[in-house]
Amino acid sequence: MFLACGSVFLIQCSLTEPEDTTPPVRSLTLVNSYALDVAEPSGLALTPDGSALWTVSDHSNRIVQISLTGKRLKTLSYQGNDLEGVVIDPTAHTLWVAEERSRELVEVDSTGKELQRHRILDGDDNSGLEGVCFDVLRRLFTIKEKQPGLLMALNADFSIRWQKELSFAGDYSGLCADTLLNRFWILSDQDESLFLWDTNAGLVGQYKLNIVGPEGIAIDFARGLIYVVSDPQSRLYVFKLEKSF
DSSP: OOOOSSSTTOOOOEEOOOOOOOOOEEEOOEEEEEEOSSSSEEEEEEOTTSSEEEEEETTTOOEEEEETTSOEEEEOSOOOSSEEEEEEOTTTOOEEEEETTTTEEEEEOTTOOEEEEEEOSSOOSSSSEEEEEEOTTOOEEEEEOSSSEEEEEEOTTSSEEEEEEEOSSSOOOEEEEOSSTTEEEEEETTTTEEEEEETTTEEEEEEEOOOSSEEEEEEETTTTEEEEEETTTTEEEEEEOOOOO
């Protein structure tokens, strides 16, 4: 399922960023917003049936399930360290979380029991892993916040299959794979924007959110809804998914 870049013998490579033509900046239609029962939410994942969301708290370093209106439903036992991103494994039905400073991805079960962890990058500053997602082929990706911003595709053994240095935003705070291959929805806290980025075409879309500190994104493609959480506001925003790009 996992192929190396260019040759089956190549373990890791870097991609040259496609030459971007700046797309028009659009806005999204706000459907609703809700106060969250979670302090400093960072990261967001939609359950497979679309009935609830998972987030992580940068304050308590816990994994929390919330309703679609922001109410706390359950808190897992896992106690993390600088938690940022979260995603549901579509096969194992477990959760993966990103720990920023340690540059680790950690898998936990439905109770919060740690199953495994893998260090993805060297370093220990506060510019580490910010998001994690699976694409439609169940391939795992993670994103580094800045200095530099990196989108990384991982092999089955958690080595880096390829990595791409990003330069279209001031930082990168959330990640969600699109239903189309090689396309990703990427949040920027500093830019207060949501970007649609293609590994071949580069930047293809930008939406100005006008949200302070957006740090988690999940998309319900079946219902046409985008969920975004604000870290400093502890608030869940729901937008209509536009088909502009």
